Amino acid sequence: MRVHTQQSDLTPSSAQDGPGSRADSAAAAETPYRYTAALAGEIEARWQERWDAEGTFHTPNPTGALADGADAAGEPFFIMDMFPYPSGSGLHVGHPLGYIGTDVVGRHHRMSGYNVLHAFGYDAFGLPAEQYAVQTGQHPRVTTEANILTMRRQLKRLGLAHDPRRTFATTDSDYVRWTQWIFLQIFDAWYDDDAPRPDGGTGRARPIAELVAELDAGTRAASDGSVWSELDDVQRRRLLDEHRLAYVSETPVNWCPGLGTVLANEEVTVDGRSERGNFPVFKRNLRQWNMRITAYADRLIEDLDLIDWPEKVRAMQRNWIGRSEGAQVRFEVIGGQEIEVFTTRPDTLFGATFMVVAPEHPLLDEVPAEWPDGTHARWTGGHRSPVAAVATYRAQSAARTAVERQADTSKTGVFTGHLALNPVTGQPIPVFTADYVLMGYGTGAIMAVPGGDERDFDFAQAYELPVVHTVAPPEGHEGGAWTGDGLVVNSAGPELSLDGLDVPSAKAAIVAWLEERGIGTGTVTYRLRDWLFSRQRYWGEPFPIVYDEHDLPIAVPESLLPVDLPDVPDYSPRTYAADDAHSTPEPPLGRNLDWVDVELDLGDGPRRYRRDTNTMPNWAGSCWYYLNYLDPSRRDVVVDPELERYWMGPHHNATSGASGGVDLYVGGVEHAVLHLLYARFWHKVLYDLGHVSSMEPFRKLFNQGYIQAYAYKDVRGQYVPAAEVVEDEAVASGFTWDGQEVFREYGKIGKSLKNSVTPDEMYEAFGADTFRVYEMSMGPLDVSRPWDTRAAVGSQRFLQRLWRNVVDEVTGAVVVTDSAPDLETARLVHRTIAEVRTEMDAMRFNTAIARLIVLNNHLTGLAQVPREAVEALILLLAPLAPHITQELWERLGHAEALLRTPYPVADPAMLVEETVTCVVQVQGKVRDRLEVPPSIGDAELTELALATAGVQRALDGRAVRTVIVRAPRLVNVVPV
């Protein structure tokens, strides 16, 4: 037997009876007004044009250029999609899922009286657009604009109710100007840890001019101990540059030769490759731009409690920031040096029986020439001297990639010859180097407590080092490290005893002791690093920065913004062999010397400067685009404060709370620690500097699921067109293509997987409304689900039946009756209204659609469809299927836009039922049912229930012990 699989049948009735076929002309002649894909397409195009022409989706601002209609506006509600990269490969059916979801929410809110801001834009800078341009040999601006047009056309067919006046791309010159302006705000700011904030917290960004004023006045001392009044201009600039929130520094960065650019930590995968393109990434010391996101680490964690985000995403951000509390402790090394360690368990200091430093640790630049007397044979690695042992171990570690080092959890290392003094016991302890300690975390050195840390214990076992338990393990704990709670033991020294304390008290006691002695401090360490912000690519915002003869950065004045991208003949990045770790970044902007060398008058007459040739990462544009939707036409401010307060401010509507922000932000989970972290950071800087009143950019985040699909490979592992695969029981896999066996896998949709279905194909075969309803009916919006084109006919049948309930397919006449619906129908209508409202509010569109189908099926069964009933159904369905509902609405004689018609409200009186079904159980199993009045009493219901045939049969003569009654819905008889 052979039948078609899901993807294979892209041609339902309407498309099969396509133009030209005899059957179609016959069918079309019989039923010219049937709701086919062709008629749906005609209706959809017509209404879309009209909505455009009439400005139906225009959203009024309270003031300013876009204020038309503001007097009639309801409560503000700001809804957003994560805007897309216009990538050039076009859309597949998975892409619009979230856009349809937000459109349904937006339309529903509009019909519920809200003033809904919903706009759409394009994140058009960055690697994907640039890679596509390089491949096609065209300028990125050309390909980007073409791609935007394609996407816009594909999305327009969906009928999304976006305000067209507010659309833009991050590459627009007007937008770039403000992106650069915000960069300069960050550049011209420093973080004052002690400054109070309007929200009651402490610590905020302040303009750098205020720092200068305080230094000038002598009310603040320079942080590095230098005396401000004695510094010359250049020294002063260097000092200020150290404080800026955007700063240049030479640090280890992620260099990706295959892409020809450096990357942020967030853009490098766990296995050390670029997230885009999957090229190897190498750590290199390079001079690059950074943003001081670490200054905001605590606020980025704390304020997660203010916002309504999925716990998963909040956990990912907390994890990424990686805050850990502990202490830094200095250990004296015999012979004069010092090692500073970070530990989260200062209470275990008495159990520190050795130390370990990372192979890259500077302590190892100098090690003793001889092994100390009595050095354990196992510690030397067979080398004659510490110098040889350390050099060999360092070389071995350097040869391994970070991935290899982390994959191998066996403990290797070598004694450095150094001995350090444990500050509480006064005992000398050996210092090892081992690659399980990482230079990039903490101080790159640890105090090893094998009694309280499993890794240290493993190492101690391998090198026969002593193990001291400082927290009493529970009864039955065999050897090994004890990392749990308990009472402190073995921790008494000449000056201090922690014995008998619990772990938190011991921590407090030891930190106090260390601080008193000046050998340690309680501190907090983060995994988060500052954000590497420069890229050596063409397609991004140029830095609004020039350098003078001192090679120090100077802000380009606001009046000269935007700094546009120069038209270079060759915009392709200078890339290298993917594994060429020693290559050097070469920004394409550096090739245009006329642009790089510039004469400017910055207040002291015209002088020559050199422009910064880096560009910003594409995250820059997505860090603040929500603010631009508020009014892209403004020229004078980054965002009008009044508009920001209205749309985003704290308590701007009933649900927005103290944090404020966009009311609903929908997008995939993949940006959890990239865009969403960066945007929160920028927003907080803007908040500190007084440009916005909201503390967070996105108050509620919703992660939509992904649409996935089956793909099929043949025996050679090549993908075959999924649409042509047939089920075939004759082969083991159950599937064949072109007569040969193929194998099914499940995952992403993609052109290369040959399982892609485009929205255009869906419009062609079903129309946009069917496509919308189908995507929303497949399951909850936040759950991933497999695509099944064939199943969309269910949604089409639903809309077709609705159409037929109003319009005669042969004559086109409206067939509804104006007489009132019967009581059963009226009750169903109101019950449906109540249920659908609940489902819509909770964004459970799949179950809302199910309720609507039930009502529609009921109406289909009536001899004549009452107007009142079908009009309620049309209004309820309007956010999901805006075109067909608007068309029917008009045919039913209504002139106004459905979008401005109130969403139906159920009449409570109609929700009361005459009789209800009472379930009669025996021992919890349903044995009978009764139709009873809702007001029935317990006693009467019990009597009725006991008398039912089902109960008598199930009791089979047994006596009744108790009867549980939940009138009027349930009776449960419990026999003895």
Add this chain to the structure above:
RNA sequence: GCGCGAGUGGCGAAAUGGCAGACGCGCUGGCUUCAGGUGCCAGUGUCCGAAAGGACGUGCGGGUUCAAGUCCCGCCUCGCGCACCA
């Protein structure tokens, strides 16, 4: 290892502790049709039964309860994220 989430028909999925499988796809039968398709009607968890009816059934094992997909305890499997983070 840690964190988050999920396991329910052939498939997508529904179920304030109170009728498991709403709704849709698919499938089966019927009506309409020269015919296919569309449309309409009926059926469709598994097993026993002609039927009435009954037994079983929400990953596995326990528990609480008159009553458990739902609550509690212990496991298993899968997905996602993090991970030698001191």
